[in-house]
Amino acid sequence: xxxxxxxxxxxxxxxxxxxxxxxxxxxxxxxxxxxxxxxxxxxxxxxxxxxxxxxxxxxxxxxxxxxxxxxxxxxxxxxxxxxxxxxxxxxxxxxxxxxxxxxxxxxxxxxxxxxxxxxxxxxxxxxxxxxxxxxxxxxxxxxxxxxxxxxxxxxxxxxxxxxxxxxxxxxxxxxxxxxxxxxxxxxxxxxxxxxxxxxxxxxxxxxxxxxxxxxxxxxxxxxxxxxxxxxxxxxxxxxxxxxxxxxxxxxxxxxxxxxxxxxxxxxxxxxxxxxxxxxxxxxxxxxxxxxxxxxxxxxxxxxxxxxxxxxxxxxxxxxxxxxxxxxxxxxxxxxxxxxxxxxxxxxxxxxxxxxxxxxxxxxxxxxxxxxxxxxxxxxxxxxxxxxxxxxxxxxxxxxxxxxxxxxxxxxxxxxxxxxxxxxxxxxxxxxxxxxxxxxx
Amino acid sequence: xxxxxxxxxxxxxxxxxxxxxxxxxxxxxxxxxxxxxxxxxxxxxxxxxxxxxxxxxxxxxxxxxxxxxxxxxxxxxxxxxxxxxxxxxxxxxxxxxxxxxxxxxxxxxxxxxxxxxxxxxxxxxxxxxxxxxxxxxxxxxxxxxxxxxxxxxxxxxxxxxxxxxxxxxxxxxxxxxxxxxxxxxxxxxxxxxxxxxxxxxxxxxxxxxxxxxxxxxxxxxxxxxxxxxxxxxxxxxxxxxxxxxxxxxxxxxxxxxxxxxxxxxxxxxxxxxxxxxxxxxxxxxxxxxxxxxxx
Numbered sequence: 001x002x003x004x005x006x007x008x009x010x011x012x013x014x015x016x017x018x019x020x021x022x023x024x025x026x027x028x029x030x031x032x033x034x035x036x037x038x039x040x041x042x043x044x045x046x047x048x049x050x051x052x053x054x055x056x057x058x059x060x061x062x063x064x065x066x067x068x069x070x071x072x073x074x075x076x077x078x079x080x081x082x083x084x085x086x087x088x089x090x091x092x093x094x095x096x097x098x099x100x101x102x103x104x105x106x107x108x109x110x111x112x113x114x115x116x117x118x119x120x121x122x123x124x125x126x127x128x129x130x131x132x133x134x135x136x137x138x139x140x141x142x143x144x145x146x147x148x149x150x151x152x153x154x155x156x157x158x159x160x161x162x163x164x165x166x167x168x169x170x171x172x173x174x175x176x177x178x179x180x181x182x183x184x185x186x187x188x189x190x191x192x193x194x195x196x197x198x199x200x201x202x203x204x205x206x207x208x209x210x211x212x213x214x215x216x217x218x219x220x221x222x223x224x225x226x227x228x229x230x231x232x233x234x235x236x237x238x239x240x241x242x243x244x245x246x247x248x249x250x251x252x253x254x255x256x257x258x259x260x261x262x263x264x265x266x267x268x269x270x271x272x273x274x275x276x277x278x279x280x281x282x283x284x285x286x287x288x289x290x291x292x293x294x295x296x297x298x299x300x301x302x303x304x305x306x307x308x309x310x311x312x313x314x315x316x317x318x319x320x321x322x323x324x325x326x327x328x329x330x331x332x333x334x335x336x337x338x339x340x341x342x343x344x345x346x347x348x349x350x351x352x353x354x355x356x357x358x359x360x361x362x363x364x365x366x367x368x369x370x371x372x373x374x375x376x377x378x379x380x381x382x383x384x385x386x387x388x389x390x391x392x393x394x395x396x397x398x399x400x401x402x403x404x405x406x407x408x409x410x411x412x413x414x415x416x417x418x419x420x421x422x423x424x425x426x427x428x429x430x431x432x433x434x435x436x437x438x439x440x
Numbered sequence: 441x442x443x444x445x446x447x448x449x450x451x452x453x454x455x456x457x458x459x460x461x462x463x464x465x466x467x468x469x470x471x472x473x474x475x476x477x478x479x480x481x482x483x484x485x486x487x488x489x490x491x492x493x494x495x496x497x498x499x500x501x502x503x504x505x506x507x508x509x510x511x512x513x514x515x516x517x518x519x520x521x522x523x524x525x526x527x528x529x530x531x532x533x534x535x536x537x538x539x540x541x542x543x544x545x546x547x548x549x550x551x552x553x554x555x556x557x558x559x560x561x562x563x564x565x566x567x568x569x570x571x572x573x574x575x576x577x578x579x580x581x582x583x584x585x586x587x588x589x590x591x592x593x594x595x596x597x598x599x600x601x602x603x604x605x606x607x608x609x610x611x612x613x614x615x616x617x618x619x620x621x622x623x624x625x626x627x628x629x630x631x632x633x634x635x636x637x638x639x640x641x642x643x644x645x646x647x648x649x650x651x652x653x654x655x656x657x658x659x660x661x662x663x664x665x666x667x668x669x670x671x672x673x674x675x676x677x678x679x680x681x682x683x684x685x686x687x688x689x690x691x692x693x694x695x696x697x698x699x700x701x702x703x704x705x706x707x708x709x710x711x712x713x714x715x716x717x718x719x720x721x722x723x724x725x726x727x728x729x730x731x732x733x734x735x
Contacts, residue, residue: 087700108485108703201681259572261684262594276573404702415685418597 039071040338040345041096043089045082045326055361056151059349066348070341090114098342101148101329103139103399104406109329110142116330117145121343131352131367135393139324139400148327151350154284154364155322155388156396157213159305162298165193165278174305178246181308182253188278189254196250197277198260199268200417203410207398209281210247211413212321213307216394218243220315224395230438235431236424239314244416244423246310251417261414273298284322287380288362304383306391319394323366364388408433473716479709490706497710507711510691511718517605517690518669518722524609526661529616534646536617537624548621552614559611563678566607570594570679594680597687604676604688608669616661623657624650659730663723670719691715 046057064072075096077085082100089095090105095114109115122129140148161174169187171180188195200206216224219239226233234240250256257263257271265282266289272280273294280286290302309317328346330339348354355365359372362381369375372385398406409430416426449457480497482490501507532551536544554562569576570593581589593603627650635645651658673692676682682689682697689697695715699708 084700087703091705111485112489201683203681203683257572258592259595262567262570262572262592262680402703404704407697407702411683411686414683418595418684418687420597420685 037069037071037341038335038338039073040098040342041073041075043075043077043082043086043096043099045077045079045100047076047078053361055354055357055363056349058357059151059354060345063345063348067341067344070345095331097331097334097338098345099329099331100326101140102326103148103324103396104401104403106140106147106329107142107402110147114332115147116332116334117147118149118330118343118346119144119146121339121346122146122149124343125347128347128351128367131355132350133323133366133368136323136366139395140327140329148329149346149350150323150325150327150366151354152358152363153323153325153366154384155306155320155391155393156208156283157210157281157306157320157322158284158286158384158387159279159281159307160272160286160290161279161303161305162272162275162277163301163303165275165301169193169278174303175308177308178310182249185250185253185255194257194271194277195255195279197268197271197280198256199263199265199271200260200414201262201264203414204398204406205265205268205282206247206413206417207406207410208321208396209283211243211409212397213319213394214246215240215243215397216319216321217307217310217315217317218246218313221319221394223315224397224400227434228395228400235427235434241423241427242313244413244426247413248416248423251419261418269293284364284384287384291362291378291380299380302380304380304387306387315394316392318391320388320391321396322393324396324399359385402437405430405433405437476709476712479706480713482706483704484706485703493706497707498714500707501710501714506686506689507691507694507714509686510689510694513601513688513690514670514672516601517608517672518666520602520605521609521612521665521669522662525612525665526616526658528609529613529661530620530658532613533617533620533624534650536621538642548617551617554611555614557611559674560678562607562611563675566604566675567594567679570603594688595684597684600680600684600688604679607675607679608672611675612665612668616665619657619661620654623654627653659727662726662730666722666726667719670715670722691718 044056044060046054046060048057048061050057064070073096083102086095086099086101087105090109090112093112093114101109101115106115136150136153137146137148140146140150159174165188166172166174166184169184169191171184171187175181175184185195198205219233219237223233223237223239225231227235257277260268263271265286268277268280268282269286269289271277273290275298287304291299294302306318306320328349330342334342350367352365352367352369355367355369356375358365359369359375359377359381362378364384377385397409401409412421412426412429415421416423421429481492481494483493483496484490532547535541536547541547568574572578572592572595575593577593578590581587591599594600631649631653632645635649640648671692672690673696676688676690677693677696680688682693686694691711692715695708695711698711699705
């Protein structure tokens with residue numbers, strides 16, 4: 001009997017091993033069949049059945065219908081899961097053929113040889129290549145090689161303001177200088193209205209939607225390029241410290257709600273939607289949320305603006321942090337036979353005809369669109385496009401700088417905003433982290 | 441001893457039976473731990489490029505003020521939990537053992553419910569309780585006329601740690617309660633009867649019978665409490681994300697942020713190994729303080 005047991009255990013164990021082995025084997029076999037095109041593995045976050053429809057999901061569906069011969073092995077994740085999963089897959093060197101990256105990932109991924117440069121693919125169709133808004137592919141370009149192609153990339157800084165509330169504070173028009181802006185905030189504080197609703201629990205809001213723009217206004221884009229290329233610019237440069245100081249001063253004059261560090265960016269919108277705050281500052285992506293979630297009267301009262309000009313600051317005073325965001329990227333180890341179809345797919349998701357759909361969904365596309373007037377756009381999108389005609393893009397710090405530095409900046413800024421550090425000290429901490437990185 | 445007449449499987453059979461769980465344990469616990477130790481000697485950003493840098497990560501870790509600040513936060517949670525969770529659980533279990541309390545099963549269930557809730561749910565729940573405008577806590581204070589006590593519970597760096605510790609303490613009382621109840625029920629009731637004959641009353645029974653007979657259980661509970669709270673993470677992460685600044689960052693979150701937000705997986709592994717060493721050290725210290733027991 002004992003022997004019987006042993007035999008049984010042994011059989012069970014071996015058979016389970018064999019089963020797993022064959023399961024692994026069968027996957028590979030289907031990929032190599034003749035006649036049928038190899039399956040393109042594709043990981044993204046655009047679920048066509050999701051409650052919140054997206055232009056990318058529609059575009060992917062369109063492509064599938066137009067090219068029934070192209071086979072996909074799709075994996076669709078929610079946004080937050082996607083980010084975790086793609087990083088895990090990258091760590092294991094098991095990336096799919098086609099996936100999405102953020103600019104901050106590009107440098108790390110390229111360093112590890114995970115990304116395929118897309119210059120050849122872009123060169124195949126000059127209409128596509130030249131149709132992109134200027135500089136939009138810059139965040140994905142390293143040493144002249146472009147590793148990512150973006151579908152939409154609006155500004156990360158837009159002020160959504162309640163026209164009625166600021167009119168009550170004595171400003172029928174949005175202020176045009178920073179001094180006026182601060183006066184308005186002080187007036188709002190007096191009237192017991194939260195001037196700016198801020199939800200910085202995620203720590204990126206202050207960096208992405210505030211400092212990236214503030215910093216550029218003070219330092220100019222040259223400073224950032226020099227910083228990114230390690231050519232001498234420092235966080236402790238007086239201009240950058242001034243930018244931190246401007247943010248710090250907003251905290252000091254009571255511009256933000258008291259619970260700014262324990263609510264997130266979605267909750268900051270709710271405060272505004274409830275009419276308790278006169279403004280909130282987030283990227284262009286929030287425009288859709290305002291239109292769909294805010295009460296009608298708030299939507300009607302909402303105006304869009306960007307930070308007003310600083311008197312005597314060095315940078316361009318119409319700059320707004322923007323561009324950058326998720327972009328399509330291709331695995332370095334991709335089967336070259338798949339590249340043609342992948343190129344067609346990426347093009348169909350990002351070219352100017354795709355851009356029209358992006359606009360209709362209320363996003364800002366990365367490709368230029370002609371005849372905008374002929375499109376059926378929501379009033380908010382029209383306002384946004386009009387606003388962007390007068391501005392120019394500046395780099396977004398947290399998508400361009402390394403993840404390590406970004407993390408350090410985010411935390412340090414939050415500590416500055418609770419009064420733990422002065423702007424000067426905060427800049428010194430950022431600089432120290434920056435120098436550590438250069439050294440390694 | 442081996443040659444008793446009872447039917448006993450042979451040693452090899454034992455081993456084969458053990459094998460599946462040993463293999464599972466090895467792959468889910470031992471291998472990852474060893475890998476983490478290995479990674480901690482590298483500068484590694486998650487890809488195929490790994491630079492061996494020896495003990496550099498640990499050298500940085502020793503002087504990393506964020507890490508030690510996080511460790512202090514963990515210590516605070518451990519301290520509050522040992523007092524709060526184990527103390528309160530012990531008190532409640534004594535009440536539940538006494539004859540006065542009615543509906544014992546109901547109380548036990550209600551106190552145990554938070555244990556089975558996901559920490560993320562707990563985090564959201566308490567996040568709402570602490571909410572500035574709509575939160576239950578501030579509402580309660582306002583109704584009681586204690587407006588001056590209203591604080592930005594999760595935004596004041598000086599009190600945020602206490603605010604996030606309260607839910608952790610609250611959540612796990614039920615867990616220790618069940619352990620204590622089980623241990624108390626296994627105490628022979630004859631001992632209590634004898635004591636009552638000798639004139640021992642409620643408190644004396646507790647002090648001289650329950651406590652000594654439960655000492656080994658309490659030691660285990662303290663150990664579980666330390667081990668559990670050294671890796672506290674999820675509910676705090678949901679409530680504050682470690683903020684404001686790094687005021688409520690615990691070690692596990694620092695390891696997480698370093699590994700998966702800042703992409704420093706090598707240093708993140710070093711932090712994890714640090715957490716492991718500190719936890720084991722703390723448990724050893726607690727055993728030493730607990731006294732040289734006979735077990």
